[in-house]
Amino acid sequence: MMWKTVLITIFAAGVLADDFSQITAVVTSQCTKNNAEDKVPEVEAALRTFGNCLKGLVDLNVLKTEIEEAKPNGALDEVFKKYCDKSAQLKGCISSVLQGVRPCVGNEYANHINDAQNSTNQLIDFVCYKDGDRIALFIAEGGPECFQQKTENLKTCFLNLKQSFPTVESANNLSLVEKCAKVDEMTSCIVKSLEECSTPTPANMAESLIKFMRKDSPCHTALPVSIV
Structure with missing residues (x-):
């Protein structure tokens, strides 16, 4: 299960790139391996939707600037509170993409999609404990x-x-x-x-x-x- 989760993560990260061709190749290969070639457009659509969902929640360049500006002022907690307030939407994005890639991860691993969902929810809850105090301390x-x-x-x-x-x-x-x-x-x-x-x-x-x-x-x- 671990390596399938990693694969899903790679899919997810790739949708943020401007060039989608590499992701298309990976999706096509994975779907073909699981006899689901006809599901390639469906999985690609799920990944694109996920990418747009993430981009709507956070601009990584803006976040990086906000972190650097907040460090000297001890205001990192304010930065992360703003983003942790969006954790429910992030969980929704992740749930949708995990279900979206289900057709191409194989029956053995599809049964563990819910486990992957629970794990990512736990990670988000941990990071955003007390409005992101943990991640703010980690960076500080x-x-x-x-x-x-x-x-x-x-x-x-x-x-x-x-x-x-x-x-x-x-x-x-x-x-x-x-x-x-x-x-x-x-x-x-x-x-x-x-x-x-x-x-x-x-x-x-x-x-x-x-x-x-x-x-x-x-x-x-x-x-x-x-x-x-």
């Missing part, structure tokens, strides 16, 4: 810079997990507990990498987010252990 405390500094370390964490699931068959051969243990290894790797930054906030925030999302996952009951 150098969170983005920390992630940038540790890019290679984080890539290694993800690569190690990917190597644990080289194929769908190999993933299916693992028990739920084994899968959860592999994911926990990755998340522990992420937190420990971020702990090397100059402030503890990025690592603390990442750990809090992971625990927040994990508590409503099957791993919470299958493998109730700390991630670090």
Whole structure:
């Protein structure tokens, strides 16, 4: 499920680009693989609608300017409150696109669309807790810079997990507990990498987010252990 969710995310990110040709190629390939060539226009339309929905909620260039202007004044919380007030609309956008790509993700993964929806809703709720106080603190405390500094370390964490699931068959051969243990290894790797930054906030925030999302996952009951 993890890699299908990543694929959906790639679809979603691509609709913000001016050149849609690469997304068309990916959609066509994915739909063809799942014997749904006739659904290509439908999925493309869903992705375009999603892109327009996002653009209507946030202009990334404007947001970046607002963040930079707010930093010296300690007004980041005001910036994120404005955008978190739109979280309900964002959830609606995401729900629509997840349903829209359903015809081309295959029957095995289509059954997990609701799980993906719940996960994204949890992420939005976490980020927008208390009108975005968490994300404001994360940026004020150098969170983005920390992630940038540790890019290679984080890539290694993800690569190690990917190597644990080289194929769908190999993933299916693992028990739920084994899968959860592999994911926990990755998340522990992420937190420990971020702990090397100059402030503890990025690592603390990442750990809090992971625990927040994990508590409503099957791993919470299958493998109730700390991630670090």
